[in-house]
Amino acid sequence: MVCGTPLCLFRGGDGRAAAMVDRCPHRNVPLSLGRLREGLLECRYHGWRFDRSGACQTIPGLCDADPGRRGRSAESVPCAEQDGFVWVFPGSSDPPAGGPTFRFPCIDDPAYDTVRRSLRSAGTVHAVAENALDVPHTAFLHGGLFREAGREPIEIEVVVRSGADRIEAEYIGEPRPPGVAGRLLAPGGGVVQHWDRFILPSIAQVEYRLEDNHLLVTSALTPVTPTETRLHSAVTFSLRVPHALIKGLLPPLAGLIFAQDARILRHQAQSIERFGGEQFASTEIDVLGQGILRLLRRAERGEPGTDPSDDEPAERRLRMRV
Ligand code: FES
Ligand SMILES: [Fe+2]
Secondary structure, eight states: OBTTBOEEEEEOTTSOEEEEESOOTTTOOOGGGSEEETTEEEOTTTOOEEOTTOOEEEOTTOOOSOOOOTTOOOOEEOEEEETTEEEEOTTOSSOOTTSOSOOOTTTTOTTOEEEEEEEEEESOHHHHHHHHTOSHHHHHHTTTTSSOSSSOOOEEEEEEEEOSSEEEEEEEEEEOOSSHHHHHHOTTOOEEEEEEEEETTTEEEEEEEETTEEEEEEEEEEEEETTEEEEEEEEEEEOSSOHHHHHHHHHHHHHHHHHHHHHHHHHHHHHHHHTTSOOOOOOTTSTTHHHHHHHHHHHHTTOTTOOOOTTSOSEEEEEEEO
16 A cells, blocks of 8 residues: 555566556456466456556457457556565656665675564654654663663764765764663674664665674655555664574564554554644754655655755764763
8 A cells, every 4th residue: 555545566477576556447346356367467356367567468258359458457556676675656657767776785695684574553654764763762662672761871972964865863972772672783782883864765774883793674664644654674684693593583572662663653643633733842862853854845846866955964963862
């Protein structure tokens, strides 16, 4: 489901991914109820069959040599497969030349392993991206799991870099988070390098490095409806801790953290709806929220790729207690 439009994805006879609006042109039954027959998508109701382009190839029972007439096509949506994800491009007639611009980093590197999950949450793309990249809530909402509330806070420096298609915060001097997740990342402790970044069209990425330990959490955010978002997340890691252990522990741990986030995002969305809109008070430690919103607004106006505006300098520095 993208922006309220249900889509049906399948693989054509050549194995390539195809996407179409999930509505049979005949009597509007969802095509996703159908099945694949000889490389064609067959509707469940009367058995019309469609190819990857949406053209109707077969109409059972029709004494007509040309089933693929105008008005009988399913509405295809351009799509492209990359890094094990299928990207769809509603509203355009072709996928971008060269494929989607964003590559999931390190996903093909044999030194890394990846755990993927697809999750749905209440909230706009902006709310979900900000949540994924927000440091101050972690000690509070995820106390004990991620960062620990209650211990003496440490002051660290944050460098915020803003580009045409992205905004990034680098956290300098942050000790390894004391919670369970930090212990997994670096059992020996130390100072982590940590970046949070938002990249257009809708990528939220958290990156940690500690010596040769490297962990990336990359989420592509799909607006399911204006107030609901699907996260296609890949946790990609190269760590000293045995990867089999990480693969066993990561899903339940990430699941707990995500459940806490999803619950608070649901309450946030309900509250915003009840009050008829957002009314946010922000401080400078809401590091990326405003920048993400500016990028999304610019993209909505069809102006991505322009230089950062004066109100978002290319680089700014601030201090924060974690
Ligand atoms: S509704 Fe799909 S074939 Fe009739
Ligand atoms: Fe969170």
